[in-house]
Amino acid sequence: MWEIIVDKDKCTGDEECVNACPAQVFEMRDGKAEPVDSEECLGCETCVEICPEDAITVTEI
Numbered sequence: 001m002w003e004i005i006v007d008k009d010k011c012t013g014d015e016e017c018v019n020a021c022p023a024q025v026f027e028m029r030d031g032k033a034e035p036v037d038s039e040e041c042l043g044c045e046t047c048v049e050i051c052p053e054d055a056i057t058v059t060e061i
Helices: 016-020 046-050
Strands: 002-006 026-029 032-035 056-060
Touching: 002 032, 016 026, 016 046, 046 056
Parallel strands: none
Antiparallel strands: 002 056, 026 032
């Protein structure tokens, strides 16, 4: 299982993580990425790598 945290102060809402996530974990809410389906996370960290603002952390729990 994975914990996904999006730093709302850093997130610019460019939707890169939403579009790149193979498990469709993210949705846009109020102009920011929100992990809404964390239990589907594969732990691939594609979102971490693609985020230009380094706003996402993925940690195994």
